Amino acid sequence: xxxxAWPTVFGGGESERTRGGCPSPCGLDVTRMLGEDCTASxxxxxxxxxxxxxxxxxxDLLATGDKGGxxxxxxxxxxxxxxxxxxxxxxxxxxxxxxxxxxxxxxSLEIEEKINKIRWLxxxxxxxxxxxxxxxxxxxxxISERDKRAEGYNLKDEDGRLRxxxxxxxxxxxxxxxxxxxVEASPRRIFANAHTYHINSISVNSDHETYLxxxxxxxxxxHLEITDRSFNIVDIKPANMEELTEVxxxxxxxxxxxxxxxxxxxxGTIRLCDMRSSALCDRHSKFFEEPExxxxxxxxxxxxxxxxxxxxxxSGRYMMTRDYLSVKVWDLNMESRPVETHQVHEYLRSxxxxxxENDCIFDKFECCWNxxxxxxxxxxxxxxxxxxxxxxxxDVTLEASRESSKPRASLKPRKxxxxxxxxxxxxxxxxxxxxxxxxxxxxxxxxxxxxxxATNNLYIFQDKIN
Amino acid sequence: xxxxxxxWSLQLSIPNNLEEMEDKVTSPEKAEEAxxxxxxxxxxxxxxxxxxxxxxxQKGQKYFDSGDYNMAxxxxxxxxxxxxxxxxxxxxxxHIPTPQDLPQRKPSLVASKLAG
Numbered sequence: 001x002x003x004x005a006w007p008t009v010f011g012g013g014e015s016e017r018t019r020g021g022c023p024s025p026c027g028l029d030v031t032r033m034l035g036e037d038c039t040a041s042x043x044x045x046x047x048x049x050x051x052x053x054x055x056x057x058x059x060d061l062l063a064t065g066d067k068g069g070x071x072x073x074x075x076x077x078x079x080x081x082x083x084x085x086x087x088x089x090x091x092x093x094x095x096x097x098x099x100x101x102x103x104x105x106x107x108s109l110e111i112e113e114k115i116n117k118i119r120w121l122x123x124x125x126x127x128x129x130x131x132x133x134x135x136x137x138x139x140x141x142x143i144s145e146r147d148k149r150a151e152g153y154n155l156k157d158e159d160g161r162l163r164x165x166x167x168x169x170x171x172x173x174x175x176x177x178x179x180x181x182x183v184e185a186s187p188r189r190i191f192a193n194a195h196t197y198h199i200n201s202i203s204v205n206s207d208h209e210t211y212l213x214x215x216x217x218x219x220x221x222x223h224l225e226i227t228d229r230s231f232n233i234v235d236i237k238p239a240n241m242e243e244l245t246e247v248x249x250x251x252x253x254x255x256x257x258x259x260x261x262x263x264x265x266x267x268g269t270i271r272l273c274d275m276r277s278s279a280l281c282d283r284h285s286k287f288f289e290e291p292e293x294x295x296x297x298x299x300x301x302x303x304x305x306x307x308x309x310x311x312x313x314x315s316g317r318y319m320m321t322r323d324y325l326s327v328k329v330w331d332l333n334m335e336s337r338p339v340e341t342h343q344v345h346e347y348l349r350s351x352x353x354x355x356x357e358n359d360c361i362f363d364k365f366e367c368c369w370n371x372x373x374x375x376x377x378x379x380x381x382x383x384x385x386x387x388x389x390x391x392x393x394x395d396v397t398l399e400a401s402r403e404s405s406k407p408r409a410s411l412k413p414r415k416x417x418x419x420x421x422x423x424x425x426x427x428x429x430x431x432x433x434x435x436x437x438x439x440x441x442x443x444x445x446x447x448x449x450x451x452x453x454a455t456n457n458l459y460i461f462q463d464k465i466n
Numbered sequence: 467x468x469x470x471x472x473x474w475s476l477q478l479s480i481p482n483n484l485e486e487m488e489d490k491v492t493s494p495e496k497a498e499e500a501x502x503x504x505x506x507x508x509x510x511x512x513x514x515x516x517x518x519x520x521x522x523x524q525k526g527q528k529y530f531d532s533g534d535y536n537m538a539x540x541x542x543x544x545x546x547x548x549x550x551x552x553x554x555x556x557x558x559x560x561h562i563p564t565p566q567d568l569p570q571r572k573p574s575l576v577a578s579k580l581a582g
Binding site: 064108110299456 | 494495497498501503509519520522525528531
């Protein structure tokens with residue numbers, strides 16, 4: 001990626017509410033958008049925190065889920081010949097409440113409505129389908145457009161009130177009239193009661209008929225049409241829970257081989273399983289683990305090696321894992337060690353004690369590939385996110401914040417200074433804000449468009465045209 | 467913090483020989499480990515290795531019963547929305563939780579601000 005053509009910002013935008021303008025939502029309440037000064041009343045709350053971001057297969061739609069159980073879908077505007085410099089911008093297309101908080105009466109535990117993951121299905125007709133999941137229940141949502149309305153019913157009048165059948169003297173054929181576009185979301189399937197533990201991943205199979213859902217100890221295989229049963233394909237629950245040593249942290253189907261999936265663990269290992277070998281894939285086909293130098297082992301070693309995300313490359317030849325301090329690229333043909341290791345924020349290694357005390361060491365960062373698998377991206381703290389170019393071996397740190405994201409401005413690379421003299425524009429490790437975490441990022445499947453979730457704000461960045 | 471409730475970390479291969487550990491404080495990670503042990507001297511001495519993992523499996527707000535939960539929800543509907551509410555530690559085990567003990571949760575009946 002050419003560093004001179006760094007993504008153009010389509011973020012922030014408290015002053016831009018033009019048609020087709022900045023889609024990025026304001027962290028402040030509506031009155032700020034209208035120009036009033038509400039710096040004192042930052043009225044966003046826990047529910048607004050974005051918990052997942054996902055582009056669909058074409059990249060025309062971008063879905064976000066939040067802690068309040070809501071889904072917001074953005075759609076890319078068609079390129080406009082009269083405004084050639086405004087590349088397809090993303091505007092709100094649909095929003096709906098996907099999950100509600102529930103109460104598990106048996107265990108007296110509440111079930112959060114937070115959306116853990118959204119995964120799109122490939123488009124097969126005019127409607128769009130996505131799977132969204134909270135800790136316990138997966139739902140298949142259909143998002144469809146309605147731009148016509150029937151008028152001239154016989155049995156009811158224009159208000160919808162029923163007509164007296166005895167007063168009807170003539171029959172007419174209703175006609176379809178255009179109406180303002182309405183986007184409707186309806187739940188088509190609800191896949192419930194299959195997970196004792198908390199769902200961390202869902203992944204649609206390349207067969208487009210099945211998908212998997214993974215919780216801390218088990219992985220289930222579902223058919224998209226069937227909600228009353230699922231097959232358990234991985235079960236790592238020990239007979240005696242005292243013997244529990246690791247949990248499943250993420251799982252994903254191979255992008256092309258419908259019989260292959262991987263799952264990662266809290267011990268930093270990845271297992272690749274082949275569903276053709278047996279019904280219960282407790283025995284892996286491949287086991288990926290980087291050897292560790294025993295003399296460097298510390299109290300923190302296992303915690304920071306826990307994998308928070310695993311993603312296959314689009315090619316299907318590689319997979320990427322994210323642990324606390326790094327991103328690793330693995331060749332599926334080599335189990336002994338990764339082929340690439342990229343340091344995300346190595347300067348945090350000397351802060352592990354504090355990060356353990358404030359629980360940040362347990363933060364789960366995600367990672368993603370670009371469409372051509374030549375670059376990877378992941379988030380960090382202080383609203384920083386990192387991009388690594390695998391071809392040129394260059395990397396960059398960028399910031400997703402209102403102050404540094406004026407619309408149509410280029411993002412300036414950031415640098416963290418680890419000690420000694422702090423240069424101008426650098427930020428020292430001790431000044432980093434660990435409450436500003438970028439856990440969720442997404443890359444358009446084909447273009448250089450990225451979506452970055454910074455707490456309750458969504459930033460969409462695009463490459464400069466020229 | 468909740469680190470009295472993280473005995474999972476105790477199952478890591480912490481050197482039995484404390485002197486060996488003190489000698490090796492050259493790496494930043496080991497230096498951090500020494501710092502942690504200085505602050506929490508009892509780390510590494512509690513029995514039960516998988517408590518942390520089991521706590522992770524059980525994550526979620528625990529209420530005394532469903533009546534308690536419903537009362538807490540009802541009280542929350544009448545209150546002002548707070549700024550980002552930090553997650554509180556679990557209220558369980560020591561006493562019966564009351565709605566006052568519980569962190570505020572806003573019911574998700576309002577549309578997302580992302581939707582404009």
